[in-house]
Amino acid sequence: MPKNDPQPDRRLLQLCLAGIAAITLWRIALLPFSTAELFVDEAQYWFWGQELDWGYYSKPPLIGWLLRLSTTIGTDSPFWIHVPLAIIHAGTALLVMATGRQLLGARVGSLAGLAFATLPGVALASLLVSTDTPMLFFFALALLAFVKLGKKPSTAWAVAMGAAIGLGLMSKYAMIYFPVSAALCAFLLPSARISWRDAGIAAVVALIVISPNIWWNLSNDLTTLQHTADNADYRGLQLEFGKLLEFWGGQFAVSGPVLFAAFLVALRTASRRPETAFLALMALPTLVIVSVQAVLSGANANWAAAGHIAAVLLGMSLLVRFPAWLKASFAVNGVLCIALPVLVIFADSLRIGSGNLLMDRYIGMRAVSERAATIAEREGLDTLVSENRAILADFFYTLKGSDLALYSEPPEGFPKHHYAQSHPLPREGGEVLYISKKAKPPARCAEAEPIETWEATEGFFVGTLGAFRLPRSCWFDE
Template identity: 55%
Template sequence: MPTRRPADPTRAFALGLIAIAAITLWRVALLPFDRADLFVDDAQYWFWGQELAWGYYSKPPLIAWIIRASTTIGSDAPFWIRLPFPLMHAATAVTLAFVARRLFGPRVGGIAGAGFATLPAVALGSLLLSTDTPLLLAFAVALRAQIALGERRSLGWAIALGAAVGIGLLAKYAMIYFPIAAAIAALVAPRARIALRDAGVAALVALLIVAPNIAWNMSNQLATLHHTADNADWRDGGLDLAGLAAFLGGQFGVAGPVFFTAYLAGLARLRDERTRYLAAMSLPILALVSVQATISGANANWAATAHLAALVLAAAVLETRPRWLATGFALNVAVCLALPLATLVADSWKVDGTLVLHRYVGQAAVSRQVHAVAQAQGLGVVVSDNRAILADLFYTLRDSGLAIYAEPVDGFPPHHYAQKHPLPPGPGEVLYVSRGEPPACRPGGTPGVEVAHWRPTQGYATIDFAAFRVPRNCWFPDG
């Protein structure tokens, strides 16, 4: 009777890389047919890319630089704005595959790489613009460098580690979780201990990379740090157990129920030094964000970086459980295939008469209506107080010839547009656009006259919009 040949682990790793390539090709191939508008944050990140800087109101600058590079190669069409994100997720998946291969061998490496590429959160992040995407790539590279430095001293890997941390901080300040988790890992896992020289080199490189962003914050009222603190919002200090439950439950949605359950089961293997290392690089992040969720709420993606080490541990657990592994992949791949298809009918897919993806449709229609009103009124300047309206006005009407400004405000600006593009004083009238409310004129200012009022029947905002013909004297009574 012939004996069954054992599976070739090298072949399993290659299959994992092929799976990453296949799912990435699926995502990129369908991008040109995406019928969703740019989401408010997407349009804002594009606009930042038109004005390159070392920092922006609510985020560090890397996402804007990436979009600017892509649109310079191609155009300002949504395809080129979105293209870098599925490609970065593919690069993260490949990097994580090599991390897992170094720890557990090529078979687990293939599972981990394909597993990351098919995570539900990655499927969504390949369609929307998120600072988490470059952050995860930087975090994965930092993990690989950390493992290499734990094995032997290396100036090259030390520079790579510092560069990954510094670039990660330019993507999102959540990269600060890496040195925190790395310090804990060094206490519990010898493989995570790196030479003092290498740690010093990495710290210096990271500081040199992030220093210009620190300087930008210092010269801009600490805008990004101010916004980050506002998001954390620890002022009330209450206990939100429902928020904690929602956050923890959301982690099953981020990774898929089978993979996250496998990670939790893997934590029982703490006698294995590799498990202790991966637990140290994931649990502290989950714990810190859980505290945030308990105090004032937290989005599920705020702990996204924890899922890199968590997925490697899950892959190691599922390697010997083929049925659970197949089930986990089946669930996650179904989401990966479905989400890009859903964007193809974003403007027509309805349930009970309501667009399923209404949050991602209708922004451009509002901007085109504003353009029509401005033309009818013979006005060349449009002003709004609303970040969502402004974000799409700047993108959709980028070639219209209209000058677009934020309503000027006193005190700390509420968003990027008020910070960098407030209406300047001067003569004449402007078209003020809002969600129904007239402008808040300063004392002595001349109020405007409503010239248009409409309510979209579907899309992101089925609420009233209004346009007012307003003299600049409304905001600059002494001008």
């Protein structure tokens, strides 16, 4: 490990810590001015927090618990729903910094922590509610524990690694990439091998932490696992290399073009040092596995988020040797880091030319819910129903505290979403107000005519929406 002059290293550490704090405060300070509404997933995660459980339809439970804690401390406003994400990313940056200082020296580690805080993907994720955010925190904690255990056996660090793996899995199942990558490191690198005792402790602790979610899945027809498998969407062998290129383009967007390019270049010589070989092996399995998924049926850029913890560290180990490129990386990522929190302030007006809103997916949901409530009141109905997950997600958020009963269209077969699983329309009761996109009635009442239709001209629900006054016999035999 290189020897560093402690004075400059201390100043750099202080500067990087101040940078992480300033970035985090910038993100939090601008949140109250955001005009963006809750996206479908965000509203759903908030709703999970209202009904605490050990698991949910599409994800493990920790994101719901997190939002329940935050909104209990504050309110159900978008600010309190979003604020913990920025704080968690700051914590992840500090863990990345600590790991880098252990592996690569004080200078590289400090800069890597600041670099993580400024990643375009982190800047965007700090403004959204994503299960990646807590998962990445626990991935970084598990990585730090793994590095510590490689240096010296420790019961405390073994427990920490196991708890981090378990809590990461309780955040998002993509945390499974950590034990896969760690096992590969231990197999190929003697320096990455920890004692069997510590590995056993970590495995037991991880299993204990994740066991309630396993039990929940077994009690609910393996719902979350089945949904995760459905997302993989394998339909025979169809190689789509265009989607692979799209996925890899997304990786440059996540970490920034300069930093991710540095990571790829650093891979060429990573095997020369055990520290860089370790980081390469902690990053590559995730990227390779998701690349295969991309070729077979497509993959979102964030599906490989777990690989970017080690990628940032490895990329920074190269960039510190090229000051001009290091400055370029921070300049590009820094501009995006500052700009993105500003953009959400203008979510309801920012557009390219005369086209739709640039952030259309975050606008227009509330208007649909409020119009549906107005129609229900006019018609003397107390029950709203829809089959659309996005409509239902906003119903439950925007209309919270109202006297309206909110339900999903009852499913036929395996439910399509959380609301169909947990809040299907019951058989008992009177007529309902059914809200649908494209003004389309339920299949069993295909001849029904809407009592009102309207056009959403911009935002998430662009197109025709319809309201139908329907008897429950549309879904149940009388």
